Structure formats: structure tokens, C-alpha cells
Amino acid sequence: MTGDKIVHGIFFSVGVLRNGVRERSRKALIALAFVMVLAFSLIVALVGFGLNSSSQFGSQVVGGTFLYAIIMMVTYVLQKRRVAAGRAKRSVGRLILVIACVGVSLAVVLLSFLIMPLRPIVLLNAVLIGGLVLTFVLILIYDGHPILKERGTAGLIAEAGLLIVSGIVYMTAVSIWIVPYDPTKLGVGPQLLPPSPGFPLGTTYLGQDLLSRTIAGGTIMLEVAILSVLVCFSIGVPLGLAASFRGGLWDRGVCLLMDSIYAFPGLVLAIAIAAMLGPGVVNLALAIAFVYIPSYFRVVRSQVLTVKELPYVEAAVVMGARNREILLRYILPNILPSAIVLMSINFADAILTAAGLTFVGLGPPVDVPDWGWDLTFGWGYLISGAWWVITYPGLMIVLLALGFTLAGEGLNEVLTPKLKE
Amino acid sequence: MTELLRIRDLSVVYKTRRGTAYGVNGVSLDLEENKTLGLAGESGCGKSTLGRAIIRLVPYPGQIASGEISLNIEREILCGGGVIRKGMTNLMELNDEQMRSLRGCEIAYIFQDPMTSLNPMRSIGKHFEELMRAHDPTVKKEAAVERAKEILEGLGISPERVLDYPHQFSGGMRQRVMIGLGLALQPKLLIADEPTTSLDVIVEAQILRQVAELKAKFDLTMILITHNLGVLAQTADSIAIMYAGRIVEVADTGSLFESPQHPYTQALLESVPDVSKPEKRLTWIPGAPPDLTRPIPGCMYNPRCPHVMDICKEVNPQLVPSKTGGLVACHLYDGG
Numbered sequence: 001m002t003g004d005k006i007v008h009g010i011f012f013s014v015g016v017l018r019n020g021v022r023e024r025s026r027k028a029l030i031a032l033a034f035v036m037v038l039a040f041s042l043i044v045a046l047v048g049f050g051l052n053s054s055s056q057f058g059s060q061v062v063g064g065t066f067l068y069a070i071i072m073m074v075t076y077v078l079q080k081r082r083v084a085a086g087r088a089k090r091s092v093g094r095l096i097l098v099i100a101c102v103g104v105s106l107a108v109v110l111l112s113f114l115i116m117p118l119r120p121i122v123l124l125n126a127v128l129i130g131g132l133v134l135t136f137v138l139i140l141i142y143d144g145h146p147i148l149k150e151r152g153t154a155g156l157i158a159e160a161g162l163l164i165v166s167g168i169v170y171m172t173a174v175s176i177w178i179v180p181y182d183p184t185k186l187g188v189g190p191q192l193l194p195p196s197p198g199f200p201l202g203t204t205y206l207g208q209d210l211l212s213r214t215i216a217g218g219t220i221m222l223e224v225a226i227l228s229v230l231v232c233f234s235i236g237v238p239l240g241l242a243a244s245f246r247g248g249l250w251d252r253g254v255c256l257l258m259d260s261i262y263a264f265p266g267l268v269l270a271i272a273i274a275a276m277l278g279p280g281v282v283n284l285a286l287a288i289a290f291v292y293i294p295s296y297f298r299v300v301r302s303q304v305l306t307v308k309e310l311p312y313v314e315a316a317v318v319m320g321a322r323n324r325e326i327l328l329r330y331i332l333p334n335i336l337p338s339a340i341v342l343m344s345i346n347f348a349d350a351i352l353t354a355a356g357l358t359f360v361g362l363g364p365p366v367d368v369p370d371w372g373w374d375l376t377f378g379w380g381y382l383i384s385g386a387w388w389v390i391t392y393p394g395l396m397i398v399l400l401a402l403g404f405t406l407a408g409e410g411l412n413e414v415l416t417p418k419l420k421e
Numbered sequence: 422m423t424e425l426l427r428i429r430d431l432s433v434v435y436k437t438r439r440g441t442a443y444g445v446n447g448v449s450l451d452l453e454e455n456k457t458l459g460l461a462g463e464s465g466c467g468k469s470t471l472g473r474a475i476i477r478l479v480p481y482p483g484q485i486a487s488g489e490i491s492l493n494i495e496r497e498i499l500c501g502g503g504v505i506r507k508g509m510t511n512l513m514e515l516n517d518e519q520m521r522s523l524r525g526c527e528i529a530y531i532f533q534d535p536m537t538s539l540n541p542m543r544s545i546g547k548h549f550e551e552l553m554r555a556h557d558p559t560v561k562k563e564a565a566v567e568r569a570k571e572i573l574e575g576l577g578i579s580p581e582r583v584l585d586y587p588h589q590f591s592g593g594m595r596q597r598v599m600i601g602l603g604l605a606l607q608p609k610l611l612i613a614d615e616p617t618t619s620l621d622v623i624v625e626a627q628i629l630r631q632v633a634e635l636k637a638k639f640d641l642t643m644i645l646i647t648h649n650l651g652v653l654a655q656t657a658d659s660i661a662i663m664y665a666g667r668i669v670e671v672a673d674t675g676s677l678f679e680s681p682q683h684p685y686t687q688a689l690l691e692s693v694p695d696v697s698k699p700e701k702r703l704t705w706i707p708g709a710p711p712d713l714t715r716p717i718p719g720c721m722y723n724p725r726c727p728h729v730m731d732i733c734k735e736v737n738p739q740l741v742p743s744k745t746g747g748l749v750a751c752h753l754y755d756g757g
Contacts (some may be wrong), residue, residue: 311537317478318532319602320525321555329551333542416542 049178054212057116061126061177064111065170068104068131073138075100080143104131122176129173133166140166151414158410164403168396172218179212183369192386202388204374205381214392217371220281220364221400224354225347227285228292232346235289236296237339243297244304245327255301258294266291267356274362281364284357288350299342303335337412344408348401355397371397424493425609425642426452426475427509431488433467433474433666440714444470444483446666449740454493454609457636457643459657459674461650461689465710467666468646472612475644476528477512477520489513495609498522526556529603533615535596539587545569545598546583552605572601576631593624597631604635611636612644617652629656650693654678659747662686665710665721668740672747682749684726720752728753 050059079093088096105128112124140162148155181188187207195202201210243254261269270287277283307313308331316330355372357363364370371393378389433445445467452458460468473479475490490512498505505519512520524530532538539548549569553560570580576597578590587595596616603611613632617625633656636643645657653660653674660677662670662685670683681687688706695701708725711717717724723733732752743749 311532311534312540314478315532315538315599315602316540316551318476318524318530319552319555320521320523321551322521325551325555329543330540334540 046178049180049215052180053178054181055177055179057123058178060115061123061130061174064108064127065130065134065174068108068127069134069138071104072097072100072131072135073142076135076139077142126174126177130170133170133173137163137166137170148414154410154413156410157406158414161403161406161408161410164399165407168218168400168403169222171215172222175216175218179209179215181209181212183208183212183216184367192381192384192389194386195388201392202386204378204389205386210374210388210392213369213374214371214396216369217374217393218396218400220284220358220368220370221351221354221372221397223281224285224288225350225400225404227282228288228350228354229343229346231286231289232292232296233339233343236293237300239293240297240300241304241327241332241335244301245308245323245331251301254297258297261290262294262298264291267353270353270357271360271362274357279362279365284354284363287357287362288353291353292346292349295346296339296342299338300335303338304331307331307334337416340408340412340415344405347404347408351397351401423454424451424509425454426450426493426644427489427491428475429489429491431471431474431490432486433470433479433483434486435483435713437482437714442713443666443716444479444713445474446716448488448663448666448668450661450668450671452610452642452644454642455636455640456658457645457656459653459660460644460646460663461648461653461660462663463648463689463710465713466663468648468663469614470666471663472530472614472644472646475512475610475612476524476530478524478530485513492523492527492610494523494527498526522556525552525603525608526606527608528610528612529606529608531596531599531603531611531613531616533618535592535599535619538599539595541587544584544586545573545590548598548602549583549605552602556606568605569601572605573598575635576601593620593628596620596624596628600628600632600635604639604641607639609640610642610644612646614646615648616645618647618649625652632656650690662689666713667721667750668748669722669751670743670747670749671740672743672745672749676745676747680745682743682745682747682754683751684728684753685722688725720750 046062047059050062052058055061075097079088079096082088083090083093108127108131109120109124112127113120116123140159145159148159175183185208188209189199189203189207191203191207192205193199193203199209199211201214204210204213239254243251264272270291273290274284274287277286313326313330316326321330351372354363355375358370358372359376363372366373374393375390375397378386378393381389428448428450431445431448432443435442435444448467448471450458460471462468470479470483473483474485477485477490479485491509492512494505494507494510497507499522505515505523512523515523539545543551546566546569549572550560550562550565553565553568566583569583573583574580578594578597578601582590587598590598600616616632617628620628629652632643635641645653647653657674659671659673661668662677662683664685670677670681670686672682677686678690681690685706688704691704692706694703706725711721711724719732719734719736720726720738723729726733730752736752738750738752738755740748740750741755743754
């Protein structure tokens with residue numbers, strides 16, 4: 001056995017697998033089988049949901065999203081080949097892609113007005129968002145996978161995270177059309193029924209179908225999490241950059257403001273703001289965003305203060321770079337990784353805060369299915385043995401937070417050239 | 422020979438809590454085109470501050486208190502605030518935007534630490550692109566990359582490495598990249614602040630030779646700041662010795678090493694170890710440089726000078742012509 005084959009501890013099997021050709025092919029077969037089984041069960045589940053949906057339109061909606069994604073994917077591959085062969089410019093390729101996207105979307109809009117004149121917006125929302133997410137997934141697997149695989153574990157982690165998040169987004173987008181029961185309708189089954197053939201995940205204490213609620217419950221979470229993180233990222237990061245780069249009185253002033261926000265306990269402040277703004281998804285997101293601005297500001301500020309003293313920033317000044325260029329090209333890329341890591345933690349935090357706000361009645365209206373709602377009102381029934389009421393929504397929240405964290409961590413590593421080799 | 426740089430009575434002060442320190446104190450200097458001026462002295466004598474003052478980037482809390490820095494500009498430079506005209510221009514009168522467009526374009530500056538002087542998040546090609554675009558926004562990306570390849574090849578780095586990131590280069594290569602960046606826009610004046618201090622001797626020799634070649638190729642005028650007198654002996658045409666913020670002696674390289682005039686220069690040359698004379702013990706200059714926040718009257722060197730006279734403790738000597746053709750600031754020579 002040569003030296004490089006001796007691998008210690010837990011990596012022993014991995015090391016051996018890497019070396020032998022036969023083992024490698026066996027590993028590839030196992031992976032292929034796993035992917036096949038996964039894909040097959042997903043398709044079966046989607047077909048099952050589609051056929052059993054309460055809306056009667058489940059399979060059409062799911063089929064529509066797939067059609068959308070496949071058309072887009074084919075266009076993407078064709079234009080990419082043309083560009084690679086040198087028969088079209090890159091900008092032309094992009095234009096083709098945009099035209100295809102707009103064209104297919106218009107077709108979806110027209111069709112949804114024809115098929116469902118009463119609720120066209122709901123239908124086209126589901127198909128458009130679902131189709132776009134599926135397109136993203138397909139392109140990620142087709143085009144992104146080879147690149148991400150090159151980067152080793154970090155790339156695969158990023159890919160896994162992105163797949164989890166887009167899976168949940170897709171599920172949420174088409175949820176209204178594929179759920180077996182109306183998730184908000186009371187008394188579709190007996191109260192607190194354990195998982196059984198008719199209700200695979202059981203029912204809640206109000207007799208709602210938990211499977212439907214689990215599928216549809218992500219809307220609020222996703223909207224609140226994405227909106228709040230976007231808002232506080234886009235306020236906190238530029239504020240931190242500008243204040244700490246400028247320094248002096250500006251820096252002092254903004255620091256003071258941020259520290260005074262920081263001084264409040266997060267949830268209390270969020271409750272106060274949400275109470276002031278009134279209930280609603282956007283207000284909820286704003287309240288959460290406000291609470292998390294200081295943490296971005298603090299992280300960005302400390303990083304900027306370190307980075308702006310580094311020799312390469314000085315070298316840029318000496319070479320005649322403008323302040324704007326130094327800020328955007330030299331400082332921002334170097335502080336972004338820490339802000340992105342904070343973002344992935346922030347997603348999970350925002351979800352939990354949203355659940356907390358829902359608990360005190362400042363969340364979304366009662367008739368919107370929400371994991372946070374199920375969690376906060378279902379845990380009381382745990383004592384009486386109804387474990388399923390909080391288990392499944394809880395699992396979904398964990399999965400979503402995991403997806404965001406994996407994607408954030410992985411992208412951070414992939415996008416930092418320092419960690420490349 | 423035309424004059425490229427003229428410095429008159431330049432003073433840089435550092436306002437600290439302990440008082441005002443004169444980092445550079447009334448320095449006057451002339452630099453002719455295509456010459457290399459070596460700036461030498463011990464740590465803290467103000468040689469780096471002088472270099473920084475020329476590009477008007479004295480690190481906080483320092484500021485240029487008085488003086489004139491004139492640069493002979495050979496081409497008209499367009500910048501946001503208008504045009505900088507040809508001819509002798511006093512840099513102290515330019516505004517920040519005009520000064521910015523001069524940096525990198527007419528005056529290049531190379532730092533001593535190549536390991537951290539490149540942005541770790543940008544590839545080498547991007548560095549060149551951004552540098553060129555900062556001075557001329559119309560430069561196309563492809564043209565910038567082509568130029569970067571050309572320069573890198575001239576410096577002995579294979580052109581396909583423009584896509585690599587700084588961490589993939591060794592220290593010597595990074596310093597060469599820095600030099601390439603400095604010369605990309607063909608400046609007239611290159612200020613190299615201890616460019617080879619953190620490199621080993623073999624790489625140091627390579628880089629110095631390349632700099633000398635580039636100097637001939639681009640008609641460069643150089644100010645080489647270093648405490649390594651051996652490097653200066655090889656590369657500089659003339660040498661200015663600084664002590665406590667003042668220039669104490671300026672002379673041609675040959676005459677400075679053969680017959681140093683100022684007692685400080687003599688002591689400095691004595692303290693250079695000589696491999697060929699193993700019997701010679703290492704010497705040093707007794708005492709320490711004066712505290713710049715509390716200037717002593719007279720010559721700054723008088724507490725450490727072996728030839729100290731009464732006048733040295735009262736009157737500050739001015740630079741006068743010495744018998745070797747240079748300038749020296751010492752009461753031994755001004756007839757007093």
C-alpha cells in the first residue's frame with residue numbers, strides 16, 4: 001500500500017473508494033440508483049398530489065410548470081451551444097433567453113385567463129413562480145453542477161442548499177393547487193387524528209388536514225424571511241460601508257443610532273414595531289428587518305475598519321483609484337463573505353422571530369396556513385400525545401433554515417477566491 | 422538634463438497627543454530626469470514620509486505643513502476638474518481630484534509589502550483593468566487585459582496568469598506584479614518604498630535588475646527609499662542621507678561611498694557589515710535618534726556626533742556644497 005492510500009479514521013472508506021476503478025463505478029451506480037429513486041418518488045408524489053388535489057387542477061399546474069421549465073431549458077441549451085460554436089454573440093444569446101422567457105410567460109398568462117377566468121392571478125402566479133424555480137433547478141444541475149463539483153465539498157454544499165431552498169419554494173408556489181384538502185378549512189376530518197391512510201400526517205386540533213397545511217404553510221415564512229433579510233441587508237450593509245469608510249462624526253452618529261436599536265431585546269422591539277404598523281406580511285417583514293439592521297451594520301463596520309487599513313487599499317489609492325471604486329471594488333468584495341454568512345443565520349432567525357410574532361397575534365391573518373402558527377398553537381397538544389401537529393411544520397422550518405444555511409455557507413466558500421485551491 | 426522634481430522647504434508634521442513631531446523638516450531636493458535617487462537613513466528618519474509627501478498621501482495624523490513640490494509634467498492630463506497643463510506644476514496647488522489623476526499616471530508608488538498589496542478578491546487582470554479605467558474610463562476590457570499580458574510577459578510572468586488571483590503568486594511575483602501595475606500607465610516618476618525588504622536576496626537581485634531594465638526602457642526617474650546601502654550602491658545615481666527629518670548629505674553614489682563627508686554618513690557606512698573583512702567587528706552608532714516631538718537646538722545629530730563643536734548645539738547647519746561635488750549639512754564644512 002502506498003503512502004497516499006493510507007487514510008486514517010473516518011475517511012478510510014472514502015480514500016479507498018477514490019482509488020479503485022471498480023469501486024468508483026460501484027459508487028457511481030449507487031449514486032445513480034439513489035437519484036433515480038429520489039426522482040421517481042418525487043414524480044409519484046407530484047402525480048399523486050396532482051390527481052388527488054382539492055382544486056382538480058393539480059396535475060395541470062404541475063405539468064404546466066414542468067412544460068415551462070423544459071421549454072426554457074431547451075432554449076437555454078440551444079443558445080448556449082450557438083454561443084459556444086461562435087455563431088451568435090453572448091448578448092444575442094441572452095436576448096434570445098429573455099425573449100423566450102417573456103414569450104412563455106405571456107402564454108401562461110393568456111392560458112390562465114382562458115382556463116380560469118375567476119382566479120387567473122393565483123393560477124399564473126403558481127405556474128410562473130413554479131416554472132422559474134424549476135428552470136433554475138434544471139440550469140443549476142445542468143450548468144452549475146460541473147462548476148460546483150470542481151470546487152469540492154463547498155460547491156456540493158452550496159448546491160444542496162440551493163436545491164433544498166428551491167424545492168421548498170416550488171412546493172410553496174404550487175401548494176394551493178396540489179393540496180388534498182383546503183388547508184384552512186375546519187373539520188375536514190376528526191380532531192387530532194393521528195397519521196392514517198386518509199390523512200397521511202394526521203389532523204390538527206381544529207380538524208384541518210396537516211399534510212395540506214404542511215405543504216402550503218411556507219408562504220408566510222418564505223415571504224417574511226426573504227423580504228426581511230433583503231430589506232435589512234440592503235440597509236445595513238451600505239450604511240455600515242458608508243459610515244465606517246467616511247468615519248468621523250457620521251460614523252459616531254450612525255453608531256449611536258444602531259447601538260440604541262441594539263439595546264432593546266430583539267423580539268420586544270419587533271413586537272412594538274409590528275404593533276405600530278399593524279398585522280400583515282409586509283409589516284411583519286419590516287418589523288423583523290428593523291431589528292436585524294444593527295447586526296449587519298456592526299459586522300460590516302468592524303470589517304471595513306480592518307480592510308480599509310490594509311496595504312492593497314492603500315495601493316489602490318496610490319494608483320489613483322476614486323473613493324467609489326475603492327469602496328465598491330476593494331472593500332465591499334472583501335467584507336461581503338461575512339455579511340453573507342450573517343445573512344444565512346439571519347434567515348433562520350427571521351423565521352423564528354416571525355413565529356414569535358405570530359404567537360402574539362401580530363402575524364399573518366388566521367386564515368393563511370403557516371408553519372409558525374401550527375407550531376405555536378400545536379405544542380400545547382404535545383402533552384396529550386399529539387406529536388404530529390408540531391413535528392411536521394417544525395421539520396419544514398428546520399429544513400428551510402438548513403437549506404438557507406447550507407446555501408449561504410457553501411456560496412461563501414465558492415465565491416471567495418482565497419479558498420479556491 | 423532637465424529637472425523633473427523640485428522640492429523646496431518641505432515640512433511634514435505629525436500632530437500627536439505628545440506634541441507636534443516634524444517627520445520631514447525643511448527638506449529641499451532636486452531630481453533630474455532619468456536618474457535614480459537613493460533615499461537612505463535609519464528607521465524613523467522620515468524617508469518614507471518624504472516619499473508619501475511627494476504623492477500627497479501622508480498617513481494620518483500627518484500633514485504637509487509647508488513647502489513646495491514641483492513636478493515637470495510632460496503631457497496634458499484630463500481629469501474631472503479640467504486639464505493639468507504641461508510644465509512645472511506645484512503639486513501643493515492641485516485639488517484632490519487632480520492629484521488623484523496624477524497618482525498612478527505620472528507618479529507611481531511601490532510599497533514594501535507585496536504580500537498584502539494586492540486585492541485578494543480580484544484577479545491580476547482585473548487589477549490592471551481597474552487601474553487603467555480609473556484614469557481613462559473609455560479603455561475597453563479586452564485592451565486592458567492585452568496590455569496586462571504584455572506587461573506581465575515583460576516582467577517574466579507568463580501571460581495566461583492574468584486570470585489568477587494574488588494568493589496563487591509567490592512574494593517575488595507579487596512584487597513584480599506591483600511593479601507592473603505601477604508602470605502600466607508609463608509614469609515618469611517611480612517612488613519605490615523599500616521594494617525588496619521583505620524578499621530574499623536572490624529575488625531581490627532579480628527584481629532590482631528588472632527595475633533597472635524597465636527604467637531604461639520607459640525613461641523612468643526613480644526615488645528608491647531603502648535602508649539597505651548595498652542596494653543603493655548598485656542602483657542609485659546619487660544618494661541622499663536623511664537623519665531626523667532632514668537631509669544631511671547628498672552626493673553621487675561613487676563619491677558618497679568613497680569619501681563620505683557628514684559624520685553621520687561616515688558612521689552609517691561604518692556600520693554596514695563587510696563579508697570580505699571578517700576581522701572587522703560590527704559597529705553601530707551610539708545613542709538613539711532624537712525625539713522628533715522635542716527638537717533639540719542646533720544640529721540634530723550633535724548628541725551622537727564624535728566631532729561635536731559648540732556651534733553644533735546652537736545653530737542648525739544648512740546644506741552647502743562639499744568638496745566632492747555634493748551637498749552636506751555640517752558645521753565642519755561651512756567654514757565656521
